[in-house]
Amino acid sequence: MSISVVIADDQRMIRAGLRMVIETEPDMLVVGEAGDGAEAVAVARRLRPDVVLMDIAMPRQDGLAATSTLRADPHPPGVIILTTFDSDENLYRALRAGAGGFLLKVSSPEHLITAIRVVASGEALLDPAVTTRVISAFAGQPGPRPPAALDGLTPREAEVLRLVARGLSNAEVAAELAVGEATVKTHVARVLMKLGLRDRVQAVVFAYESGLVRAGQSPVSPPAPPASGNNRR
Known part of the structure; x- marks a missing residue:
């Protein structure tokens, strides 16, 4: 077709x-x-x-x-x-x-x-x-207060959103997290549903506007303080 x-x-x-x-x-x-x-x-x-x-x-x-x-x-x-x-x-x-x-x-x-x-x-x-x-465009802006909607995401869903915001494809996210691509698609769909977003591009905007991702930050690192060996996987 x-x-x-x-x-x-x-x-x-x-x-x-x-x-x-x-x-x-x-x-x-x-x-x-x-x-x-x-x-x-x-x-x-x-x-x-x-x-x-x-x-x-x-x-x-x-x-x-x-x-x-x-x-x-x-x-x-x-x-x-x-x-x-x-x-x-x-x-x-x-x-x-x-x-x-x-x-x-x-x-x-x-x-x-x-x-x-x-x-x-x-x-x-x-x-x-x-x-x-x-x-x-988001570099140097003060970090906004994360919206309450982020509280509804699981740690893995938040991690997937961070990677998507860095421009990674589903296949690349899957490789990064050592999971199947179908699993990533499920996570992305749940993130969009929970945050009331229309598509992947809106998710990128949301991630930066909410402060979930900051310019210069490692894609897989949470914006939280440097930790003591905390592993989110």
């Missing part, structure tokens, strides 16, 4: 280039295009694609507003934001809008195809450069 894709970008040449890359894959099909955010919403609602590739800077409605609108739908498509990192504010808005993937426009065709597959499967993908930018 083909992965259906809608491309939203105000530049026709970029849309054409993306279409060429995507349609070299036998299991992918570009089913529609849009030149602005409002059109992207209309096209996606009409065609119900698996994934929307969304530019940020577009006329009428920008890609961030369009993403937020689509992700609020009952059965939203996965959205991959295409960005040039014009500002940290845009990056933060994109995270909060609920996009499932973030790619630089200079990313390789192979990276684009991987991102589409990951997001179509219901998971999220952060470009490593995006993860670095997120960490930098």
Whole structure:
């Protein structure tokens, strides 16, 4: 079964280039295009694609507003934001809008195809450069008081959330914790449910905003004081 894709970008040449890359894959099909955010919403609602590739800077409605609108739908498509990192504010808005993937426009065709597959499967993908930018954006900020919702997480669930916030995939988290990938998926699902979060990307934002993870901190270390040989595994 083909992965259906809608491309939203105000530049026709970029849309054409993306279409060429995507349609070299036998299991992918570009089913529609849009030149602005409002059109992207209309096209996606009409065609119900698996994934929307969304530019940020577009006329009428920008890609961030369009993403937020689509992700609020009952059965939203996965959205991959295409960005040039014009500002940290845009990056933060994109995270909060609920996009499932973030790619630089200079990313390789192979990276684009991987991102589409990951997001179509219901998971999220952060470009490593995006993860670095997120960490930098939170660096130096005073540590907020953790919300009470964190108390509902088990120690293992909190550990999984920390690793996810560092940009690790389910397979990488599984390797780090020496458990099965299916176990990690179960933990991630429970974390999202308990915290009332929509997806993995919102979990990353939550982890930093709550102070559960701090920039410069080891992914597997809890933010608590250095301890006396405490092992959370």
